Amino acid sequence: MKVLFFHQNFPGQFLHLAPALARAGHDVYALSSRLDESRVWKGVQILSYRWEEPSDQRHHPWLTTLNRATHRGETCLRAAMSLKKRGVEPDVVIAHSGWGEALFLREVWPDARFGIFSELYYQSEGADIGFDPEFPGRDALADGGRLMLRNLSGRLQLEQADAGITPTQWQADSHPPELRRKISVIHEGINTQAVTPDPDAVFEVDGAPRLTAGDEVISFINRNLEPYRGFHVFMRNLPELLARRPKARVVLIGGEGVSYGSAPKEGGSWKDVMLAEMGHRLTEADWARVHFVGKVPYDSFVALMQIATAHVYLTYPFVLSWSLLEAMSAGAPIVASDTAPVREVLRDRHSALLVDFFDGAGLVDRVDEVCSDPALRARLGAAARKHVVENYDLETVCLPRQFGWFEALAAGKPFTGWSPESEAAAHG
Known part of the structure; x- marks a missing residue:
């Protein structure tokens, strides 16, 4: 045929x-x-x-x-x-x-x-x-x-x-x-046999320190860093998140173009806009724990999912990112927006912690909760992987x-x- x-x-x-x-x-x-x-x-x-x-x-x-x-x-x-x-x-x-x-x-x-x-x-x-x-x-x-x-x-x-x-x-x-x-x-x-939990994974890319599962790592991943995927919400709550988690490293993967929505009216990228807005709210020591690594090879993306203490996924009600299901396959503990179609693949307190997209304080609370509770992380990650293997393999x-x-x-x-x-x- x-x-x-x-x-x-x-x-x-x-x-x-x-x-x-x-x-x-x-x-x-x-x-x-x-x-x-x-x-x-x-x-x-x-x-x-x-x-x-x-x-x-x-x-x-x-x-x-x-x-x-x-x-x-x-x-x-x-x-x-x-x-x-x-x-x-x-x-x-x-x-x-x-x-x-x-x-x-x-x-x-x-x-x-x-x-x-x-x-x-x-x-x-x-x-x-x-x-x-x-x-x-x-x-x-x-x-x-x-x-x-x-x-x-x-x-x-x-x-x-x-x-x-x-x-x-x-x-x-x-x-x-x-x-x-x-x-x-x-x-x-999702190739759940290739994207699996790995406690020995190592994340190594230019622009970030060498990180392992022994480090406290908060990950945020978009194809491009933009409002449709909650980049502005995440960035505006970085000061409180870094204050609550003084040992955490925050790693952001994503380009500076626009996949959805519009570019900033003032020109430049949404990363530029948010760095200008947040610059005065973060100290030099804070910025030293925040790593923008751009677009990375697929293996590096998977490694970050495998070592993440908490993975944050925010989205408007819109097309679901493959990266969320891949994070689930890697067993990452996830904090996600309570929006469609996220609710199709994640259940609050079962396979992730869900939060209102606009609730910045709630986002910080839930990331803090996940980072503070190893048993919760293990339970959420295992349930998320089980769901992906059974329904999206x-x-x-x-x-x-x-x-x-x-x-x-x-x-x-x-x-x-x-x-x-x-x-x-x-x-x-």
Whole structure:
């Protein structure tokens, strides 16, 4: 069977599924604008397409996302037509809906089965928009209309699709009912055999001292340090946290760009903004215990999770970070925001301590409690790992479910679960 993936930053969410399909004997292709030239990766033939941001166009500002998606959709349409001329006729096309890549592909392959990774349907209430009163947005009155158009590209792709997939129940339920019925909830999966507790782990990166499980370490990890992931809340409570934990080292992993939301109005990065705000509230001795290490190799990230005395994860009601589940897999004692979809994977006082996102004093109290109680740390870490192994393990749970979803998609049947056959196929 020929399978074609579309993802501008491939492999992205298809990191495990695409090579597993190749191992199972399918002809697997992927189109991506990430690479300058085509190559083979884990049996997947990755083909590049060239993409340039649209410029010098006049359109209503609410149409920016849709305009960009239309441009990318047209680019992918032309790339697909070129593939068709070369004889590529996929049986199944699977695409992420976030950038408009699959908008027009039905025009090229009307008989193919289409699956869409639909990450989130934006809402004007009850999710990230308007959640943080400090950042109300440019025009709160217009959110409904703006988001209607922002969702339109994803909606059109999912409407054309035969099936959808998304990682969490909360993300699935963000979609309106007529789209929700198409979506199966299947996480990408965590390699719990590779990310395990290790009391002998050592964290060593430039910009931080050599740290082990014998040190008191408070970790905070984002792809980029920004308000959507609670960076401002964490930083504003550093003075009290450092005062309460005089021996603690605080390690922050993350870049200085923007993954979600907007950049600071005054320019620079959110790290710059918070350092300027907090500079006078921390002494030189305090800053000596705070380590910004930027983006680090994956092994170093895992090591930090393995030695963390307390790991802090804060988020708006938004897409769940892989890093949280990886921290759970490593057995890290976690203090997290009591927001969706965090509540899907963590239970307060069972597998983590949860706290209101805006409750800075409560955050400090809970981190202090975890750091002060070795028995509590052990219990929380063990329960968190058990939950991930049982519900999000890559090899035994998620990849077989993804295969079951793929097989149902290819056969034109509804996905009802996975079978022993799909589990065997998932492992080649």
